[in-house]
Amino acid sequence: MAVPEARARVARGSRIWVEGKHDAELVEKIWGDDLRVEGVVVEPLGGLDDVADRLVEFGPDAAHRVGVLADHLVAGSKEMRIAEAVTRDPRYAGVVHFIGHPYVDIWQAVRPAVVGIAAWPEVPRGEDWKTGVLRRIGWPASDQRDVARAWQRILRSVSTIADVDPALSGRVEELIDFVTVEPGAH
Secondary structure (H helix, E strand, O other): OOOOOOOOOOOOOOEEEEOOHHHHHHHHHHHHHHHHHHOOEEEEOOOOOOHHHHHHHHOOEOOEOEEEEEOOOOOOOHHHHHHHHHHOOHHHOOOEEEEEOOOOOHHHHEOHHHHOOOOOOOOOOOOOHHHHHHHHHOOOOOOHHHHHHHHHHHHHHOOOHHHEOHHHHHHHHHHHHHHHOOOOOO
């Protein structure tokens, strides 16, 4: 719930990193007011492949925590292997927290009914997921512009936390809590 008349605070040293632009836009759309009150910045990574290098660059510590929201963070996935490698590094104990959702892409976290479909269709492995979804629901899917227009349509459909699955909302709330803990608080 947005706090009326609340002013945004100066950004904290901590960050929430998400995999991509769509993730950042959805988090901003739903939690933006809260994030501004808390002084939390959400930054897209462009995928998890370079997260270890980004962490070295950022240098997280007790006052500069990093919460990472990852797509499809499930056993055996590339994302899980990356997260496990980072969390084994003693430099990041207690200051970096990975959390994932079970979706192939953040689009799936939006409740289908909000977008006017019965369910997110299954797309076989090896087929581009977004294009496959668009084809199966009957939306234009010929190029990246169609994907971008589809995302804007999906994003416009979302207005509250109730428009996304709790498997996403709970995880985002957990990351906000993680990065807003004051240094020295238990």
